[in-house]
Amino acid sequence: MIDSQKVTSNASQSRLVKKTSVEVEIADLRKITEIVKVKYGYDFSDYAMSSFRRRIQRIVEMFHFNSVSEIVNKLETDNSFLDAFLAEITVNVTEMFRDPAFWREVRDHIIPNILLNHETFSIWHAGCSSGEEVLSMCILLKEMDILDRVNIIATDIDKPILAKAKKGQVPIKNMELNEKNYIRFQGQGSLKDYYEEKNGMAVLDPALLQGISYRNFDLVQGAVFNKFDLILCRNVMIYFNQNLQNRVLKKLHESLFKYSYLAVGSKESLIWCEIANKFIIVNNEEKIYKKIKD
Amino acid sequence: MGKFQVSSIYKAILIGGSAGSFQGVTKILSSLPKEFSLPIILCLHRLKHVRNGFEEALSIKSTKPVTEPIDKESIKKGGVYLAPSNYHLAIELGNSFSLSTEEMINNSRPAIDVTLETGSYTYRNKVIGILLSGANKDGAWGMKKIKDRGGLTIVQDPAECMIETMPAAAMSLTTIDYVLEIEQIIEFLLELDQQYR
Numbered sequence: 001m002i003d004s005q006k007v008t009s010n011a012s013q014s015r016l017v018k019k020t021s022v023e024v025e026i027a028d029l030r031k032i033t034e035i036v037k038v039k040y041g042y043d044f045s046d047y048a049m050s051s052f053r054r055r056i057q058r059i060v061e062m063f064h065f066n067s068v069s070e071i072v073n074k075l076e077t078d079n080s081f082l083d084a085f086l087a088e089i090t091v092n093v094t095e096m097f098r099d100p101a102f103w104r105e106v107r108d109h110i111i112p113n114i115l116l117n118h119e120t121f122s123i124w125h126a127g128c129s130s131g132e133e134v135l136s137m138c139i140l141l142k143e144m145d146i147l148d149r150v151n152i153i154a155t156d157i158d159k160p161i162l163a164k165a166k167k168g169q170v171p172i173k174n175m176e177l178n179e180k181n182y183i184r185f186q187g188q189g190s191l192k193d194y195y196e197e198k199n200g201m202a203v204l205d206p207a208l209l210q211g212i213s214y215r216n217f218d219l220v221q222g223a224v225f226n227k228f229d230l231i232l233c234r235n236v237m238i239y240f241n242q243n244l245q246n247r248v249l250k251k252l253h254e255s256l257f258k259y260s261y262l263a264v265g266s267k268e269s270l271i272w273c274e275i276a277n278k279f280i281i282v283n284n285e286e287k288i289y290k291k292i293k294d
Numbered sequence: 295m296g297k298f299q300v301s302s303i304y305k306a307i308l309i310g311g312s313a314g315s316f317q318g319v320t321k322i323l324s325s326l327p328k329e330f331s332l333p334i335i336l337c338l339h340r341l342k343h344v345r346n347g348f349e350e351a352l353s354i355k356s357t358k359p360v361t362e363p364i365d366k367e368s369i370k371k372g373g374v375y376l377a378p379s380n381y382h383l384a385i386e387l388g389n390s391f392s393l394s395t396e397e398m399i400n401n402s403r404p405a406i407d408v409t410l411e412t413g414s415y416t417y418r419n420k421v422i423g424i425l426l427s428g429a430n431k432d433g434a435w436g437m438k439k440i441k442d443r444g445g446l447t448i449v450q451d452p453a454e455c456m457i458e459t460m461p462a463a464a465m466s467l468t469t470i471d472y473v474l475e476i477e478q479i480i481e482f483l484l485e486l487d488q489q490y491r
Contacts, residue, residue, distance in 0.1 A: 048384075049392075050386045050394075050412045050415075051384065054394075054396065054408075093395050099345070101345075237365075242366050245366070265393075265395075267364055267381055269365070
């Protein structure tokens with residue numbers, strides 16, 4: 001809740017972030033999506049305007065561009081800029097055990113249900129970013145003593161972030177929050193049991209990470225490549241407009257076995273999507289769905 | 295004509311607040327008619343790990359339920375919406391919301407700047423921004439964007455604020471159309487509501 005403690009004004013101390021005066025307009029976004037599509041084959045045309053516009057604004061500020069057309073020029077003339085561009089367009093803010101109640105639900109209900117019918121099973125982390133949720137899953141499976149019975153595929157569109165995810169390291173400065181989440185998840189021990197501190201990073205025990213395959217995959221244009229018992233795609237589709245959400249959901253639906261599970265972010269819903277009737281909601285609070293129709 | 299001489303061009307009201315704003319917000323929400331003519335979109339700083347309870351706390355005294363929008367939910371006249379914990383709340387094209395887990399801004403997620411800026415981008419001059427008590431400068435830049443794009447800006451009178459930093463930061467960054475106490479903000483909103491009837 002709001003902290004109502006009376007404190008003295010600190011207006012004089014607050015630093016003003018320097019914001020550029022470059023205004024990013026919708027027409028600019030179209031120019032950028034056009035060049036990225038034609039030259040590099042990535043399609044951002046159905047990204048949600050508000051966040052895409054903010055990502056472009058961020059690129060303007062980070063690389064000190066003076067106008068949006070400078071970004072277009074850079075993309076046209078410098079192929080090596082693409083990776084940096086993709087890395088900034090995609091949002092890579094994530095936590096271990098974000099929404100602890102979600103992870104409890106996965107541990108206490110979803111996975112036990114999968115295990116009723118399957119000796120081994122597979123999980124897809126679609127849009128895994130720097131991998132915090134993948135690591136969370138490995139710890140959860142380890143604590144359930146079934147880590148060696150699960151195949152995990154983790155994919156992302158952004159190659160540098162995927163390379164980072166593969167290392168299985170998390171900045172130590174984030175571990176306080178991660179540890180808090182883990183305590184709320186009611187894990188068996190302490191997060192510290194699973195990592196060693198090295199050069200400012202929490203390096204996860206490599207034995208935990210053996211079952212993971214990381215893959216560069218574009219959720220928007222990539223073809224269905226496998227079927228899974230559980231897909232986590234949390235806070236990924238919020239960056240898409242409804243048209244693209246529909247297309248991606250069809251793909252996720254196709255990538256699920258019948259009666260298997262899809263988890264989206266706690267403030268996402270399938271209510272408005274075209275294939276909503278092919279799912280039932282298993283846990284509305286944590287937004288976990290079950291595929292009931294092919 | 296009432297004392298604010300407000301017109302009926304507006305499409306939404308955006309309210310930002312932080313430390314010391316809870317009482318003001320509940321007072322405003324409890325004083326408005328059930329069928330208020332515009333959507334009210336609240337972005338209030340809150341603890342990130344406490345996902346539940348805030349909507350309920352605000353709803354208790356409000357004349358209508360306060361809801362946390364789902365991503366891409368449409369914005370309805372008379373709805374009262376609250377930015378969910380640990381998400382930024384943006385106004386999207388097609389009169390809907392977009393949520394985001396982007397980096398914290400001004401150490402905040404939800405950040406008031408995001409809601410105000412995207413609101414002013416989507417609604418242009420047809421938006422009203424109201425900034426209440428708070429201990430940091432989040433929202434000041436968003437208020438500037440609202441003003442630059444021709445919208446209307448209101449801050450809670452710093453003299454009435456439990457913590458004046460937030461409205462004071464906005465006042466030093468841009469032109470504020472009205473500096474009002476909570477009671478006057480309510481008066482303003484009631485007069486505004488009359489323009490739509």
